[in-house]
């Protein structure tokens with residue numbers, strides 16, 4: 001594991017102090033029902049530690065993108081309820097569309113040691129995403145200690161993730177942030193080898209820096225998903241109506257060249273499961289046909305890796321000691337284009353003694369679909385934050401904390 005050079009909740013004393021804890025409770029909610037509480041569960045160890053140490057704990061988070069306006073559908077009320085259940089303890093919901101008001105501040109002022117409260121969605125305030133100094137100061141005004149445990153939002157420099165730390169002397173990391181940075185940092189510092197990167201997902205434009213940076217660190221890079229077709233096109237293959245970003249062909253050639261120079265491999269699909277049309281709705285049944293790239297029918301679009309590619313990718317993963325996977329191999333929302341992602345997930349679950357790390361977002365869903373979540377070494381709670389970290393960029397939500 002990599003060394004974490006930021007102070008954590010283990011380095012401070014919170015007894016009778018008011019502790020503002022920034023969490024990432026940006027969870028999927030349908031009709032007031034939380035459909036995946038992974039991110040909430042992931043912060044429980046931090047909250048329990050602060051309760052045990054006798055702090056007055058004020059949790060806060062954003063939810064969705066309300067753009068500075070109150071929206072009842074984006075209230076954190078369901079999260080407060082779920083937290084109470086998980087902690088087996090009453091969590092006071094500071095139900096105020098203004099987030100911080102005199103009433104809320106009074107309630108906080110009267111909290112007892114070990115009590116837990118949750119503020120309303122921070123993004124109901126337009127200042128939050130602007131990292132407005134006055135809001136950062138307002139957040140800082142009622143707390144003695146600031147804890148950032150919102151790894152999933154650590155790539156954002158907002159009032160509650162970055163600005164507030166300027167005005168609170170003791171600003172430290174929670175356990176979730178510490179764990180994420182230790183595991184992901186290990187990949188960029190001293191991974192066990194062979195270290196294989198697997199990248200997928202639709203848009204190559206989202207992954208430019210991570211492709212470039214992972215090439216420096218890993219031994220080989222497997223590329224599937226929608227972004228692979230631009231690489232194949234760059235190599236002169238017919239890709240028909242498959243997803244293509246013309247403007248990134250030069251970039252792909254540069255990366256293929258870089259890999260060659262570094263004596264590393266970029267492994268691309270050799271065949272694809274294709275359809276004449278993009279399924280609409282996304283999970284509807286469509287006619288599919290598999291092509292290899294030597295004889296692709298140009299009326300088709302590739303939507304998953306084919307069986308030969310699966311075999312190739314499995315072989316390249318044999319013996320891997322460290323794997324980071326970000327982005328599905330195909331349109332896995334549709335049963336016809338699911339096999340590639342499914343097989344990768346299963347393969348990772350079978351790698352003996354390997355550190356398998358799932359880099360957030362859709363790959364987490366793919367691993368859940370294959371029912372192998374508990375077989376992975378680490379499932380990141382970040383999406384954009386994980387990508388930004390693996391690009392080698394310092395995250396503002398970490399940079400602002402006290403150094404050890």
Ligand code: 3PG
Nearest residue numbers: 024026064152153383384
């Ligand atoms: C996420 O879900 O990616 C984080 O919570 C950050 O949310 P954002 O993309 O709306 O800033």
Ligand code: MG
Nearest residue numbers: 026383384385
């Ligand atoms: Mg996002």
